[in-house]
Amino acid sequence: MRQNYAFLDENSKKEIRRKTLKAIAIPGYQVPFASRELPIARGWGTGGLQLTLSLAGQSDTVKVIDQGSDESVNAVNIRKLIQDTTGVPDTIHTDAATLIQSRHRIPEVPLKPYQILVLQVPMPEPLRPVEPQERVTKMLHADKEYSGAWLRLFEQIMNYDSITEDADYPVLVEGRYVMAPSPIPRFDNPKMDNNDGLILLGAGREKKICALPPYTKVKSLAFEDYPFEVESFDDVICRQSGLTGVYMDELIDEETGETYYQTNDTSYMQEAMNREGSVK
């Protein structure tokens, strides 16, 4: 049997694109879609992958990252599936990509107007931790009743005197819908606000698509006296590259037992080191 271009049949891709358009028209709103089976298991990025497959055209260049890395097994597998079924070229350079699929990070290089970032989402419903029923959360969104999302943050302040949510920190989109941005670090939240590119969020298991069209207002929830703060990396230096002020992983040197920091966005780090090298 001949393999279909981009794995999915044309009708499936069309349906996904149609739902994506709807999501773009209602920023931050979760649009249900008929999530397809893929040769990777649900919960491993199938929502993002379906978006990518529905969008990848002959003129695209694809980049796939997992927690900042182009070389992790997941990223490699997803990239391979996209390439095998579409033949589109791939890159690790954020600037050179037109279509970027990512898990847990927004790249350090700001998106360009011609770029689409596809985020993989395990749990798209920001109210789920306080309300288990989908029927109810739908009504809460309709009524713009987001006390539950605020209450979670309030409870963290009561228990720890600060908001402890450091990934998937809820945002208010265009003053209307509260959205779960997928488990990106808080550090990446401000990148969504008024950004130049298109951000799409796909949840395969939960069958939902969300979108942030370019220049959408995206505000992290915060209280007047407990403002939103990102993790600060201004005082730490990447051991490998000397970079500072970018999102870093805290690692432990097995030999010395020392804690050190390393830039999480590996392609960004490489580019920075190459530039450094060419100057020298």
Add this chain to the structure above:
Amino acid sequence: MSTHDNIALSVRGAGKFYGDRCNYCRNENNPLNNNICPYCRTVFAVDDVSFDLYKGEILGIVGESGSGKSTLMKMLYFDQERSAGEYYITGYAEGVPNVFTLSSQHRREIQNEILGMVYQNPVYGLKMDFSSMSNIAEKLIAAGSRNVGEMTAAGDHFLDKVNIPLDRKFEPPENFSGGMQQRVQIAKALSNYPPILLLDEVTTGLDVSVQADVLELIKEIQRELGISMIVVSHDLAIIRMLCDRTMVMLNGSVAEAGITDQILEDPKHHYTQQLVYSIL
């Protein structure tokens, strides 16, 4: 409708039916089998109930199990859709619209800003695994507060008022006794000073001594804050202690209404007579 200066809310012809009703039971002159249509089995949980609640008064609703007390309260708090009738709240849009027919967003606004509800079972009114302080904040967040300091100050004030030791304010209600849970629920319902408070059998299932505490608290709140209240009970002793006026419900309808002392001393309806003489 009436926009009398002294009226907090008015209900006219309120009904809640479970079932589709048939030609027989649509004619209100035809007798029902208690509150059930003998032909189509439609349950008339609340049937043609009309009354006014005056500002600053405590109105009692008494009646046997299944007489429709809780259903009526849930309708007034918008927990349940009404099947028939009108409902006017003087503190909302000058009492002009029939608030039963408002959009759910507007009804939620009334629920959050004008009404407080204390349920018979604290499970419905509280998030048992969130701190007591957060439970109180939930009401304030819903009413629009985004200031942690203000909310914790209000929480301290009302928890203290209901005699919850402040060193336990960060504990979740699931750690508390039934009486304490009920007092947290009252503190929550009061926290944004709603002009109208609905209390459904708040002392049922509590020890007699704890009951007395909670009743004393309700009286005190009414005296101090001048909140208008509806108190549901099937215990005439409680009604006698708390309520200026009383409404006796039977099979979803109002059997008799008037000044509490008059009803208890000189009941007109034979059902009320049975009720009164059985406990005297």
